[in-house]
Amino acid sequence: MPSAPQSRRVALFATCLTDTFFPDTARAVVRLLERLGCSVEFPMDQTCCGQMHYNTGYHDRAKPLARNVSKVFAGYDAVIMPSGSCAGMVRHVYPSLGVDPGSTYELSEFLIDVLGVEDVGAYFPHRVTYHPTCHSLRMLGVGDKPLRLLRAVKGLELAELPAAETCCGFGGTFALKNADVSAAMLADKMTAVLDTSAEVVTAGDNSCLMHIGGGLSRLRTGVHPLHLAEILASTEEEPWTATR
Template sequence: MRVALFLTCVNDTLYPDTGRAMVKLLSRLGVEVEFPLDQTCCGQAHYNTGYRHQAEPLARRYAEVFADYEAIVTPSGSCGAMVRELYPRMGERARAEGRGGTLARTLAPVIPKTYELTEFLVDVLGVTDVGAYYPHTVTYHPTCHGLRSLGLGDRPHQLLRNVRGLELVELPGAEECCGFGGTFSVKNADISAEMGRDKVRNIESTGAEALCTADNSCLMHIGGIMTRLKVGTRPLHIVEILASTEEEPLS
């Protein structure tokens, strides 16, 4: 299977270790993953801010760059949801506006083969035990796009429960939004920060050594608040735990 890594803007700019962990993990599982250098933004920030037409060239670029791959794997539930949930809407809106079905036809091939990481591991590879080792207490925050748009469900928990040495602690109010919401955190900063503080208080109540999510944008928001409140829980992407082994522990 020819597999491509779609790293996303946030990870490429701020969290390159997430991409390295993705390659390490998938390679360990026998997947030869490629990183197309021509990849750019999926257009989510533009689309969600109301600039739908400006997002269309980015969507076309995504479709062109990843056209020849059998699977596209991303460590971002929000960007995965952009492709799977909103690309079809973009195509239909273009058609409804009398601009023909070209955009819809261009985007259609990449939509069903775009996977968030935990989906790819569980649904495509059929793996729930990735051979990871992480001897710490961990709590998991299910991000909104992963939970509501992609329907990741129990997949991340299945993977975490099979990590040797890891104790998974339930997060109170887990399904409540952390308050990031992309541009929501900019336009409604006070509300966003208070929602984030609620989330952090729940995280702190678990006593977990680490908090993990499947989306670094939410983790950035939560992690920043934890730093300001001097909460000692370590924020990290789930792939960093899954890539960690006894022989090569997470640094």
């Protein structure tokens, strides 16, 4: 596996949702990057990127948060986010707020475009389907990078998701303001997931996985939502189990 140059300063921007509700994802990112030779720092002063405020129309409230993020992560050669939506906010919206976005990467982008690796040495003997989240797909243009990483995972059986590029219905505050529409979109996405007979549904954003996983859990389907980072960090020595 390629190793990161010793001079590279890499930082993890965990994002609010991951830090608060899904810390295992952040830990998985660190394990994965360290396994690939990176030395990862976690600046303790990091806060929300401001996406929720900006997307809800509170641009003035988003700007101080954006400035803080830019300040906290200044000087790093790469800032990795396990979230296409937050990475999209930083890369594409910060400049319109007059804020330096720095060298920000969504996880799959960093692995393939910067480290130049597809096989990260993962082991995950489960049937998995992948949901491409809207921001990663349309704003960042990550394309098939997550799929390339998943196909290289030892033991993993990748099941194609029908109508994969259709939104799951989360959309941040969209799910709150348009609950009925969101629920209908979620129902379609869950049907597609169940049609794959997958044990696990994965994505690059915990926000979408929380939405999809919540619906699947309420229906007692037995399908588990799991962030891409946690699959890529899984090894034969530390196998993932549904009871974790």
